[in-house]
Amino acid sequence: MLQVKGLSKRYEHVMAVNNVSFEVNNGEIAVLLGPNGAGKSTTIKAIAGLLKFDGAIVVNGNSNKTVEAKKVFGYVPEAAAVYDYLTVWEHMEFISKAYRLDDSWRENAEKFLRRFEMDDKKEKLGKDLSKGMQQKVSICCALLINPRMILFDEPMMGLDPKAIKELKNTLLELKNSGCAVLVSTHIIDSIEEVWDKVLIMNKGKIVLSRTRSEMENNEESLEEIFFAATEGAVGA
Amino acid sequence: MNSLFYLMRKQLKNIICGLASKPLALIGYIFIGIMILGSMIAVLFMPSGTIRHGSNELFSAIFTGLVTVAVYFSLKQGVDKGSSYFRFADVNLIFTSPIKANKVLLYGFIKRIGTSVLIVMFSIFQLPNIKNNFVLKDYGVWLILLTVLLYSLLSQIPGMVLYTFTSVSNKRRVMAKRVLDALVLLFAFGFLVQALKKGNVAEAFVQYLNSSVFAAIPIVGQLRAIVAAAVYGIDSSFYYSIIILLVIIAAFILILYKTDPDYYEDVLGATDQMEQRIKAKREGKGNGINNKTRKVKGEFLSSGSKAIFEKHLLEYRKTSYFMFFDKSSIIIIIAGIVFKYLMPDGVSNIFFILFFSAYMLFFFTIQGKWPLELEKPYIFLIPESNTSKLIYCTMAENIKNLLDGTLLFTVSYFLFDVNPIVIVLCIISYTLYGAIYIYSDVLSRRLFGKIHSKTMLIFIKMFVSAFVVLPGVILMGVISIGQRNMIITALAIVAWNLAATTILLLLSKSVLNNLEISQ
Numbered sequence: 001m002l003q004v005k006g007l008s009k010r011y012e013h014v015m016a017v018n019n020v021s022f023e024v025n026n027g028e029i030a031v032l033l034g035p036n037g038a039g040k041s042t043t044i045k046a047i048a049g050l051l052k053f054d055g056a057i058v059v060n061g062n063s064n065k066t067v068e069a070k071k072v073f074g075y076v077p078e079a080a081a082v083y084d085y086l087t088v089w090e091h092m093e094f095i096s097k098a099y100r101l102d103d104s105w106r107e108n109a110e111k112f113l114r115r116f117e118m119d120d121k122k123e124k125l126g127k128d129l130s131k132g133m134q135q136k137v138s139i140c141c142a143l144l145i146n147p148r149m150i151l152f153d154e155p156m157m158g159l160d161p162k163a164i165k166e167l168k169n170t171l172l173e174l175k176n177s178g179c180a181v182l183v184s185t186h187i188i189d190s191i192e193e194v195w196d197k198v199l200i201m202n203k204g205k206i207v208l209s210r211t212r213s214e215m216e217n218n219e220e221s222l223e224e225i226f227f228a229a230t231e232g233a234v235g236a
Numbered sequence: 237m238n239s240l241f242y243l244m245r246k247q248l249k250n251i252i253c254g255l256a257s258k259p260l261a262l263i264g265y266i267f268i269g270i271m272i273l274g275s276m277i278a279v280l281f282m283p284s285g286t287i288r289h290g291s292n293e294l295f296s297a298i299f300t301g302l303v304t305v306a307v308y309f310s311l312k313q314g315v316d317k318g319s320s321y322f323r324f325a326d327v328n329l330i331f332t333s334p335i336k337a338n339k340v341l342l343y344g345f346i347k348r349i350g351t352s353v354l355i356v357m358f359s360i361f362q363l364p365n366i367k368n369n370f371v372l373k374d375y376g377v378w379l380i381l382l383t384v385l386l387y388s389l390l391s392q393i394p395g396m397v398l399y400t401f402t403s404v405s406n407k408r409r410v411m412a413k414r415v416l417d418a419l420v421l422l423f424a425f426g427f428l429v430q431a432l433k434k435g436n437v438a439e440a441f442v443q444y445l446n447s448s449v450f451a452a453i454p455i456v457g458q459l460r461a462i463v464a465a466a467v468y469g470i471d472s473s474f475y476y477s478i479i480i481l482l483v484i485i486a487a488f489i490l491i492l493y494k495t496d497p498d499y500y501e502d503v504l505g506a507t508d509q510m511e512q513r514i515k516a517k518r519e520g521k522g523n524g525i526n527n528k529t530r531k532v533k534g535e536f537l538s539s540g541s542k543a544i545f546e547k548h549l550l551e552y553r554k555t556s557y558f559m560f561f562d563k564s565s566i567i568i569i570i571a572g573i574v575f576k577y578l579m580p581d582g583v584s585n586i587f588f589i590l591f592f593s594a595y596m597l598f599f600f601t602i603q604g605k606w607p608l609e610l611e612k613p614y615i616f617l618i619p620e621s622n623t624s625k626l627i628y629c630t631m632a633e634n635i636k637n638l639l640d641g642t643l644l645f646t647v648s649y650f651l652f653d654v655n656p657i658v659i660v661l662c663i664i665s666y667t668l669y670g671a672i673y674i675y676s677d678v679l680s681r682r683l684f685g686k687i688h689s690k691t692m693l694i695f696i697k698m699f700v701s702a703f704v705v706l707p708g709v710i711l712m713g714v715i716s717i718g719q720r721n722m723i724i725t726a727l728a729i730v731a732w733n734l735a736a737t738t739i740l741l742l743l744s745k746s747v748l749n750n751l752e753i754s755q
Contacts, residue, residue: 070619
């Protein structure tokens, strides 16, 4: 579903992402794990088409910046993206219209808002929501388009424990429905139970890639390989 | 205090060193510096009163009016929220450190001096205007700058002091508000009486603001005496006023320290508000403290890119007074009318209103809705063609400019004796100026990529816009010299603006492919 080939991104004098390649298949949860400044968010933003980059990113057989690719993927940014002067429900309505969704969007929007306990905040303006609530709206917007591939950039930041639990369940449901999921995080515990493939990034490069079964066969823990990889003891 | 000086020294050093690593920004700042220096040299050597000889009373009245309004708003802000010299970093790191509160206050005041010097430097750009319209003494320019410096230093203090008295109880706050409201009514009543007596609003304005009542108001009276010396010449009241102002500053700081050594809590609200303002300015969103929204039930009827346009319509309905009519519409219309009366008789012409309002429109356009879309991912994510997204994303602003232009030039029709066709052409030109600013902004982003300094970004947009707009103005000037037909002159500028807008739009159409999210 997602193929990233030789992705590089430079910010002035800093090589934020350096020749990164990986794939995420349908029904797979891949995790980009790495310390602060490793290049995770830049990678996710480049895949979402928000940045210029060198290399190739293919979503469902189309370049990520094409209309065809954009129809099938959702994105949850690190900093919640809500409009100050739209209510929560108007965000849902806007996305449904902009993505030309069919009439079932209302039912889905109600379901997602209820799930993230936002159903009683439908009439609240974006600017009047707390950071955590704004993040929930961002998540609901991304889920509403019924994505076949979804990108989460540090999605747990600012969420309360109930929302974190719901988000983890959502990730598993997305996986079971055949959706390709890519999550970036630096908090190992937050994705321990859900991941299928881990891509550990450091200084703009993927320094280690493991599937869950490979790790279980080697009797390694995620924390062990993370520290080993970011401190240079394990090769990719 | 050593640690606070260390902080100031290091911050200044890092700003300067930071510039060295950003050559484009450095060139920009050097350019701004040269412009300020050039303006200062020009203003010192240019003759005074070249456009007209505005009376000394008018000069004094304008400054008195400005200072009175500014002091009123400082006090009003003081009652509501207080004022602050501090940033959040100061609150989190310095307020919690074992440094005496009076030293922290002094640190805030020293920081304010730095800001005041910057304000003085930027006010230099306004000096040629003043010097063209009034006959200043040789040292007049320096006295105007001194007044700006003193006002800028003083501006926060009345609000801070008032807040220490009013924040104690709601009763005091209500009382202070009522006193302020009563004062406004009293001054308005005084002006009304004067206007009825004189039978001429302009003369009443000048005479009223020159009355001894204003001389008796602390701060206002002293600043008036100092600035008036720029046209009347220095006398003893000038020296007294400077001494009194310095005493007022010292007294206010003393009062603040003696009566409220625990002032930290009092400045938190204002610091928060200032932080929001700075953030909004960095993001090009005006003052960012627009909390008033109307409850409007919105419904999206269109799909695809059109939904972005409908979203903007909905946002305008929530934040404006009526349709697209908001604060910027009022400012542009009032400024246009005031500009007409500021122009000397015989020179005044509807095209000056067009150019002046087009100049103001530039600053409103850079705070418009479309750049805000680049801060959210949706404009990039929506699965529609980049051209249609760009057109619908900028459509609401173009319509707003058309409606604002219609209002402005309908009012102008009654002020100038011109053919209605010229009015229609001015409306079209005004709308096209808006479109040029919008699409040259788009193009600037494509050409210059991501520029982090908002000031630099504004200057770049200004130069790109000027580069596109100026040939049209020159063309119009040449045509108007050749022949006096206003319709043909207006048509020339419409034709130029239309051609420029079309070219800019064509060059920008696939820009979303080359832009990056501006978070």
